[in-house]
Amino acid sequence: MYIPNSAWTWSFFMVAVVQAVIGLALERFQLSLENRADQEAQSRTIPTYLALFIFGFLYEFYPLYDALKYNNTIQVIGICFFNLALLIYAGVQTDQIKDAVLSLQDQPNGPFIKGGVWADLKPFLIAVPCVIALGTVLLSFIAWKLYDEFAWTIYKDISADLRMKRRYLVFQIYRALLKFDFFFFLGFTVQFLVVVGNTRAIEFWLTIAAIPITIIILVLADYWTKHESTTGMISIITLYFAALAYFLFKLVRMYDTSTQSGRDRVADYKPARRSLTTFAVITVLLLLVTIANACWCTSNFGKGLKSHVVKRKIVSQDGKSDYAESAHPLGQVPSRMTID
Template sequence: MYIPNSKWTWLFVVIVVIQAAVILGLESYVFADFQIHLQTVKAVDSKSSTKTIPTFLSLYIFGFVYELVLAYDALRLKNTIQIIGLCICNVGLLIYGAVQIEQIQEAVDLLDGIGALDNDLWDQTKPILIAIPCILGLTSVLMIGVAWKLYDEFAWTIYKHISADLRMKRRYLTYQIYIALLKFDFFFFLGFTVQFVVVVTGRTNTEFALTIAAIPVTIIILVFAAYFTRRESTAGMCAVIVLYIGGLAYFLFKLVRMYQPSREAEYTSARRSLTFFAVITLLLIVSTIVNAIICTINFHKGLKPHIWKPRKSNDEEKSTEMGPQTPGDDNPSRMMID
């Protein structure tokens, strides 16, 4: 697996790697500082507030590691849609970073009030928590600028891969959007589920077991969703769309339940964060359903060979473009479309 060798590609890699390294370092410091200051008090072991900060920080750290993986995957596939999605995701992480400041402050104040924390923790961590969204704001602007250049650079590759057929290019674009959405669906669903399982109180054993079981089931659904799309299985996609609608109903139920007066106390320690993840996940599911329907409509119209055909590396593309051509020769990189 190779990464295209261009200055914009490597600049994008540098921005993403440096951003991840800096944010991971800051978040790890805050995480370690919290663990050091946390007092061993048995009375608060059952309090969800003791789990709020580690859960938020761990999830945030995982978000940037996952973003690194998606960045490599997007550059490897020359997927401009996924690169644009990464820029949007980065802005989402910026918003989440701003949300976590107030959420962590509330958790610290509560734990400080019951003697579970040293009182100087917030003074030490506040500047770091404020710096994180500022850093993400700068890197997001840089990523968007480089993504614009990569869009122009990769557009030629897509043209050679699909040819000039506008209808086929639209079908391929829809397919790219759908696959990118599946990858982001995984992170936001997992983020919501982890917070619900770890932080939220008042769950029944049945609800807890069903929530845990939903994680591997979701992964299986997303894997098969991509598989059925590549194989152009109409029956499989119809089944997946039905499951998407079930997931949509599940998140709507959870979002409404968080704001019911009778249930409000259970979500106090993480309601803002859960609301953020639930709303983003709902938007992603709706977008995924729409694109899944369009992809299904596009089945058996000539796109499948282009999806399964491997792309050439940079060296192969250059040798094809610069190699000697006779007037009667056909371009081997051009694909005929029915």
């Protein structure tokens, strides 16, 4: 694994590693559930939250490695916001697990969980957001230091064409957004599938089918932007609006109690309503920014940016293969952009 040999880049990487190790260690608590507890939706909230935290901490290394390897300040800043989103989720998790434990203890046909569990869990659940908060502060400070370091690196290599740099910057912001869009969409979908009960069969299977479809859409979104396909981007932007409508629809359904069926549906969402709302709101905000950036990228088509982003294979002096951006008359362009 390659990371640029810099004190600040290694510091950024190690803070993320230590945060993940401590956070996952704190999350690895076990509940003494009776076998029949598996029948209750509330009993599925706790392993679901744990699985999402594991995935969140591990997924963070994908944009983190990409950002440090290619001096991408945009993704470094994005990781700080991603960490902040994990902090919000950790705070929501505490109340949601408390409700789940108390609900399992107060069942009329007998408790599904042993007494005293909440007292054992509470210190761990409080410690998790504290660890993430400290990690967010440290990552933000190091990101500020990396801003200057990456800016100097790019200053030595990048073209002096400011308009082209702005277009390339918009392109890189868009690609970074795609990485984070995937996590929050998947997080919402997993919680919906695992925790929410009494879901109609057609809605359940359509939600499952949406996961591979989303991956294909995001891959095509990156490809069509890189290769400047206006038709492809119009299709992608249309799908973004459809996804935006879907999440807004879900938000309304989670709180609509105007009818009896609505009240029954709200009860089905209750075990994970706070966390679902958190993921849905963040996803809606990300989609709005992604749509704006997608339109901006499309407006930059045909203005010379394609030669900067279509990669070609090169061989370094030590004989190792690598990839770099296509040559440009105005100068060398790095494979990732930063803010300078």
